[in-house]
Amino acid sequence: MSYPQSPTPDASASQTPAPTVPEKSARNVIGIVALALAAVGFIFACIPGALIVGWILLPVAFVLSIIGLVQKNKAKWQALAALIISVVGTIVGFIVFFAVVAASFNDAFGSDVEIGTDADSSAVVEEANESEAEEPAAVAGTRENPLPLGTSFSSDEWEVVVNSVTLGAEDEVMAANQFNEAPEPGHEYILVNYSITYVGDDAEGGVPAMVGLEYVTAGGNTIASYDTMAVAPDAIDTLSTLYEGASISGNTVIAVPSPADGVLAISPGMFSDTIFVAIQ
Numbered sequence: 001m002s003y004p005q006s007p008t009p010d011a012s013a014s015q016t017p018a019p020t021v022p023e024k025s026a027r028n029v030i031g032i033v034a035l036a037l038a039a040v041g042f043i044f045a046c047i048p049g050a051l052i053v054g055w056i057l058l059p060v061a062f063v064l065s066i067i068g069l070v071q072k073n074k075a076k077w078q079a080l081a082a083l084i085i086s087v088v089g090t091i092v093g094f095i096v097f098f099a100v101v102a103a104s105f106n107d108a109f110g111s112d113v114e115i116g117t118d119a120d121s122s123a124v125v126e127e128a129n130e131s132e133a134e135e136p137a138a139v140a141g142t143r144e145n146p147l148p149l150g151t152s153f154s155s156d157e158w159e160v161v162v163n164s165v166t167l168g169a170e171d172e173v174m175a176a177n178q179f180n181e182a183p184e185p186g187h188e189y190i191l192v193n194y195s196i197t198y199v200g201d202d203a204e205g206g207v208p209a210m211v212g213l214e215y216v217t218a219g220g221n222t223i224a225s226y227d228t229m230a231v232a233p234d235a236i237d238t239l240s241t242l243y244e245g246a247s248i249s250g251n252t253v254i255a256v257p258s259p260a261d262g263v264l265a266i267s268p269g270m271f272s273d274t275i276f277v278a279i280q
Contacts, residue, residue: 031068031079037061038085045093155269157200166191176233198242
C-alpha cells in the first residue's frame, strides 16, 4: 500500500532575495570642472579690472554644468552648484560692469564745482566755513552748511549766483499771469531770482536749461522747479543759447510747503556736483 508523499519544499522558493544595493554614482568629472570654472569666474567677475576673464569662464561653466546634469549615473551636485554659481556670477558681473561704466562716465564728463569766483564771494565762503575751534563747520555748499545768497559758484561751463529769494510770493505770482492759480492749502510760492553765465568755450554756446534748480525741504523731500505750473514774474529764459561771457537773470517760481524752511539745490551743469544755497 503506497502513501502519498508530501511535496518536497522548493529550496529556491524558501530563500529570501538579497537586498539590492544601489550603485554609487560615478564621479562627474565634467561637473567638477564646471564648478571650478564657475568659482574662478565668479571671483574675476567681482574684480573691475578682470571682468573679461569672468565673462569668459562663466559661460563656459554654464554650458559644462548643463552637460554634467544630463549625464547618467553621475553625481549631480557639482554640476548643479556650478549652474547656480555661473548664473549668479553673471548677474554680479553685469552689476560691476555698469558700476565701472557709470564711474568712468562721471570721471570723463563730470566737473568739479568751484565756489567763490571773485574776491567778495571767496570772503563770504571763507566766513561761512569758519566755526568754533573745537568743532569745525561742514563744508560750505552742503545741505548742512548752504551757501549764503549772493555767492557765486561755477562748473566748467556755467556760473550761477542766487541773487534773492522772496518767500510768500503769492501776490506777485498771481499778478504775473491771469491763468496762475493759488498754491494748494499748506503751500506757498517762493520766487528765486538768479543769474546764469556761460563760461564755457564751445563755439556753439550752451543752453542754460543745463543748470538744474530744485528746492529741498527740511525733511529732505525734493521739489523741482518744473513741478510748479505757474508763470513767474520776470521769468528767467533758460532755453535761449548763450555764448561765452553772456549772462541772463530772472525769476523761477516754486510752490513749497509752508512755512518755507528748506534750501535750494543747484547743479551748474548736467554732470556737475550739487551745491546747496540758503533761501534767506
